[in-house]
Amino acid sequence: MVYAGTPAFAVPALEALIDAGYRVAAVYTQPDRPAGRGRRLRASPVKTLALEHGLVVEQPESLRDPAAQARLAGHAPDAMVVAAYGLILPAAVLGIPTHGCLNIHASLLPRWRGAAPIQRAIEAGDKRSGVCLMEMAAGLDTGPVVACRSTPISAEDTASTLHDRLADMGAELLVDSFDDWLSGRISASDQPEAGVTYADKITTEECRVDWHEAADALARRVRAYDPWPVMRCHRDHAPFKIWAARSLPGFATTGVPGEILAVSDEGIDVQTGDGVLRLLRVQVPGGRAQAVADFLRGHTMHVGEILL
Template sequence: MVYAGTPAFAVPALEALIDSGYRVAAVYTQPDRPAGRGRRLRASPVKTLALEHGLVVEQPESLRDPAAQARLAGHAPDAMVVAAYGLILPPAVLAIPTQGCLNIHASLLPRWRGAAPIQRAIEAGDEESGVCLMEMAAGLDTGPVVACRSTSIGTEETASTLHDRLADMGAELLASTLNDWLAGRIGASDQPAEGVTYADKITTEEARVDWHMDADSLARRVRAFNPWPVMRCHRDHSPLKIWAAWAMPDPATTAAPGEVLAVSEEGIDVQTGDGVLRLLQVQASGGRAQAVADFLRGHTVHVGETLL
């Protein structure tokens, strides 16, 4: 077995392979990247786990390089399991494992193919999400599906909480399915042609609050972009991050979008293009994330001021 993954989402599945007794010949993960204030190189969560278990770690910059492909072939994998690896697997790589490549994808395919299925599901207001095991093909998350498991999306669900639940679900689904798939006891079904949506990569520009949007959409973005990139606005020319908020009905005011309507320990109410967004947890520049009640002990927010 060869495993390919990089972030925390991919850790439980590798743990499941190890615990199930599969011989993991190599673990592929992205190269160490600069992180933190010192910008020192940091190993990925998957690499950290692999080294703890004494596994061989491979970190090619690309799998399009013939030398990297030859090295992968040298591990002679029967199968390859992939979860949030972050590098494209070209057809030449997909052909190396004799029994194929299996991907753990964090959505109910064909909805939310692509880079950010967890965040886009919350942002869109989906009522459920899930994980699918998919046989990998040349297209973007287009391969036939082996198995899926679903879960509801809570009304206060953030990308962080849903991410962790789906990571564990993916590992459990892999552990309960992989052996039967390898033995040919279960097959895969083509994805439906209807219902295909794409989860574009999240950008920091999207995290800038547009107060002309409606309150429901903004509240979903706050949850979808927690823990990254975190929605933010500007107050007194200084950034203010919004970690938690909920939408409230429009109070029939003539206030302009971005205007503060009320301030209390329960929250800071801000007019939007339709409805009111109550800020519940915020973070000032240089500070830490705080409940509004704590934030107001060190900051004065006035009714009538405008957040930009």
């Protein structure tokens, strides 16, 4: 097979295939990108794992290039497994593997097709998420589904914790289903027309807190945007990041949105458009993310102060 993936989400599946003894002819991953303060080129997590196992690594800028397509065809793959690769696979590429291309998608299709299914599921307040193995087609995550596995989304789940759980689930589901799919013992089913939603890519503009929103919605967005881009407001004209928070419904208050109502080691209570949001873990420029109790040992915040 050929495997295509780039970020940490794609690592467990590749590792599972290697451990199960499948022959991986080549690993496709995005080109090394500048990262860190020095902006040095950094290999993707998938490339790092592939090199550790001595696998051939391919890093084309695009798979629309006929030369890149010819090189892929030269690997003569029976199948191509894709997980968060990040590059579009044109129709010509989808037709190269004998049995087609199988994608590991982090949602219960047809809900949350697109780029950010994990974050959007938490943000929307979904009770469950999961992974699907999908035969890739020309549309955006529209292909028929081979198998799915689901998991509850808890009130404590962040994008980080759900990401890691789904990555492991995807790896297990792939190894459990792959032979049966290749041999035709299980077949794919078309996705239903009802229930289609799209998970747009997360932007940094979305991480700005609007204190006029309801506390419940803000708490979900805080969890959805951990570890990136992290929800934030402004205090004293400087960014004030909110890493963890929970809503306190039913509080009868007369504050204005953004007003600090109470400050204690338990948290910083802020008025929203509906309810109170208790900040539990925060960060200021030059500092690290801290529990509020630790933060308050070095910083002073006052009741009546307005966060913008």
